[in-house]
Amino acid sequence: MTTHITTKEYRRRLAAAEAAAKAQGVDALLFTPGADLMYLCGYEAVPLERLTCLMITPEGPAAIIVPELEVLAAEASPVAALGIQIVPWSETASPYRTLAKRLKKANKVAVAPQMWASHVFALQEQLRVARFRSDDIVADLRMRKSKVEIAALVEAGEAIDRVHAQVPALLRPGRTEREVGADIAALILSEGHATVDFVIVASGPNGASPHHEVSERVIEEGDPVVVDIGGTMPSGYCSDCTRTYAVGHPPAEFREAYAVLKAAQRAAVDHVRPGVTCESVDAAARDVMAAAGLGSAFMHRTGHGIGMSTHEEPYIVAGNTTVVEPGFAFSIEPGFYLPGKFGARIEDIVVATDSGAVSCNNQSHDLVVVDL
Amino acid sequence: MTTHITTKEYRRRLAAAEAAAKAQGVDALLFTPGADLMYLCGYEAVPLERLTCLMITPEGPAAIIVPELEVLAAEASPVAALGIQIVPWSETASPYRTLAKRLKKANKVAVAPQMWASHVFALQEQLRVARFRSDDIVADLRMRKSKVEIAALVEAGEAIDRVHAQVPALLRPGRTEREVGADIAALILSEGHATVDFVIVASGPNGASPHHEVSERVIEEGDPVVVDIGGTMPSGYCSDCTRTYAVGHPPAEFREAYAVLKAAQRAAVDHVRPGVTCESVDAAARDVMAAAGLGSAFMHRTGHGIGMSTHEEPYIVAGNTTVVEPGFAFSIEPGFYLPGKFGARIEDIVVATDSGAVSCNNQSHDLVVVDL
DSSP states (O other), rough: OOOOHHHHHHHHHHHHHHHHHHHOSEEEEEEOSHHHHHHHHHHOOOOOOSSOOOOOOOOOOOOOEEEEGHHHHHHTTGGGGGGEEEEEOOSSSOOOHHHHHHTTTTEEEETTTOOOOHHHHHHHHHHOOOEEEEOOHHHHHHSSSOOHHHHHHHHHHHHHHHHHHSSSOOOOOOOOOHHHHHHHHHHHHHOSSSSSEEEEEEEGGGGGGOOOOOOOOOOOOOOOOEEEEEEETTSSSSSSSSEEEEEEEHHHHHHHHHHHHHHHHHHHHOOOOOTTTTTHHHHHHHHHHHHEEEEEEEEOOOOEESSSSEEEEEEEEETTTOOOOOTTTEEEEOOEEEEETTTEEOOEEEEEEETTTEEEEOOOOEEEOOOO | OOOOOOOOHHHHHHHHHHHHHTTTTTTTEEEEESSSHHHHHHHOOOSSSOOOOOEEEETTOOOEEGGGGGGGHHHTSSGGGTTOOEEETTTSSSSHHHHHHHTTTOSSEETTTBBHHHHHHHHHHHHHTOEEEEOHHHHHHHHOOOOHHHHHHHHHHHHHHHHHHGGGGGTTTTTHHHHHHHHHHHHEEEEEEEEEEEEEEGGGGGGGSSTTOOSSOBOTOOOOOEEEEEEOOSSSSSSOOOEEESSSOOOOHHHHHHHHHHHHHHHHHHHTTTBBBHHHHHHHHHHHHHHOOOOTOOOOOOOEOOSSSSSEEEETTTTTOOOOTTTTTTEEEEEEEEETTTTEBHHHHHEEEEEEEESSOOSOOOOEEEOO
């Protein structure tokens, strides 16, 4: 199956954004290409120097400014069926002026958090009295997943689980991280993703760098290998899952720390239920690590929301007092990183439900020791 | 060969940016992950919600703010050898405050054009008196390609030419655009690119949409097919090349228009030499199209600069009076688009030299009729 977002669902999202804008006294919501635009109207335009911008005002109806050469592409998207007016601009015109004309009376303007600075400044030049801010209305909507969105995340989780199931066979001493990474990228596609978003294969000491990607390092016998991978499905929803493997037998120090990590990840998952704060989920994992003397080796937050972006609200981090609701979807991914030695991380995407966390990823959390 | 940017070249770029900032009275240049950051220091970080930001001031030396979990990744990049100070921030701290502390006296701040709005607004909140603008200093530096950059673009051109050479064999009636596109994506990688950036396979009437990507449309006998493809090489430099194919014999109306298009593309390439304006290069192609009654069917600019981004300065468009200099690299890609019927485009990347344009793409411009 491929999850499909209906016109009805897009209408619901647009109406919710419109209502929130009204409630907050925001005169215009502006979205350039990116996940927010995809979420609101299913238009998958590429962010480029030519302005494409969806405009939502409390008075509705929405309009989208598009370069003339992309009118047919916009018409082929769900935009047309949603009754969003398509407003083309020609190559030698100013799209900012076109947009500003429609927003003459706007005082408060909220823009997509990922809008390019060049677009922001050009709009501000045209709308000198308006106050601009980074929009958080759509982030808030996106945080609360509907049934169809949860189905899409489950589908993405199953696809990346099928990739992880094939990773042990790729990990052999003598192969480089880059070679293994290329094989994994091919599997991410063949198991159903539309794009490969990231491939981390961090072997031996490289495992101590949480955002290591791949390198020419040759995998050696005894290496722990952190494999953190994800892609975007045809539905537009993302996968993200980490497992740590051992190529042959890793040091005892690693095994001991790994056992703590497994317990920490479990503790955070078990803690998830409606009503707890995001920072308390972080603390649940962190406390286990700290009690075992691994607190300083776990230097990143426990997780991030996921949906049409790999990273989105809610962030599972100290200081975030947002209260978990059913439908929140986020990663739980504690790790430990010992520079010069090795690192490890276990990551699942979970969805909060009334009865606790349901995991989208279901490969075993045990350390997979690759037999040589 | 793989083109490699030396530490010396990065130093030259950083020094040039520093000098231009001084000359323009800019107190700080700020770069989040993207092509400008790659160009200046070779650090290929992913643009995410966590702030990574290179700071260049006229007093130098440069510093880069990075999330604590990415310190090892930054150290593994050319950043360390360039003497750029790495300033980590921990998950619960404010990177904007850290950055602002170092920019207390800044009045004029220029930021990467692609910096996210969320980062811009958070910085403005910390630096309330500073005036912000979109940086054009680095775009200006990037417009003038060095010898090694030209070599990288030639290498990218050769790689995408090898892909185009294999396209006719993929175009068969009965195949969908999506199937052909998947094969082309695989070839883009196997011919030496590190990433696939875009694949347009626009058959029959879809050819009338310049930014069509792929669809489920089944290719039919007699279809013209526009194939516009590109990727990024391991060097960080991009390819971008369009050819139009005919699957079997296309209508006479198409053949006649195609002959005009070929002449228009040639006219623009022949016009390129130091001293002419970018808009005159556009006009050279446009005049040929207009004289044959195809003026309104050619609704986009003639081209865009290319380097570490697929689209960058200079834009070959009416209104751009920038004067061409040796080392400018840009596309020349006129097209015609007849809604409901078909479209065509011919695109090469050319580099301006003292003796005229040198093309990085060298597949024939003749209409390739695929024999069935």
